[in-house]
Amino acid sequence: DAVKSTLTKEGVSMSNILGFASDNCSTMMGNKNGFQNLLRNDIPTVFTIDCVCHSFALCSSHAVKVLxxxxxxxxxxxxxxxxxxxxxxxxxxxxxxxxxxxxxxxxxxxxxxxx
Known part of the structure; x- marks a missing residue:
């Protein structure tokens, strides 16, 4: 609700939002209570993207553990x-x-x- 009220206050319509990008933390990208999920409740077609650098770092860290x-x-x-x-x-x-x-x-x- 805080995001909606801030956008409304700034004159930005929710219908103008096409996408959302964030790091991979559950607060932002979680499927239950993450911001992306809350945003999808209002904008079902919103495009979300995880941080590529963070995803690569996680993959690299995991790969190194098996070496x-x-x-x-x-x-x-x-x-x-x-x-x-x-x-x-x-x-x-x-x-x-x-x-x-x-x-x-x-x-x-x-x-x-x-x-």
């Missing part, structure tokens, strides 16, 4: 090995050139903000 634990340690060691030496980086670039691939740097590992 062997030593893999994270290996990737950290590999990143450190190349990032601490320009000679090693040049060697990596030379190997990439020999095998005919684009020269790529090894990216730094980062944590998901939700971790």
């Amino acid at each position: 062997p634990s030593y893999l994270e340690s290996f990737l950290k060691d590999l990143t450190s090995y190349f990032s601490r030496s320009s000679k090693r980086q040049n060697g990596l670039n030379m190997i990439q050139s020999i095998v005919g691939t684009k020269e790529n740097k090894i990216p730094k590992l980062s944590q998901n903000r939700g971790s």
Whole structure:
């Protein structure tokens, strides 16, 4: 009701609402009492979209959980090995050139903000 009254106060008709985008929290996207469900009570055709970045982060987090634990340690060691030496980086670039691939740097590992 607060959203409806604010929209009415601002002169926005509910019939002008086509879609709604939000993060994936149950408060916003829940099927029972989430905002999207309450909005659908008034606008059955409303288009809702989950946050793609948040969905990808959740998928990535789940995927990482099923990987062997030593893999994270290996990737950290590999990143450190190349990032601490320009000679090693040049060697990596030379190997990439020999095998005919684009020269790529090894990216730094980062944590998901939700971790």
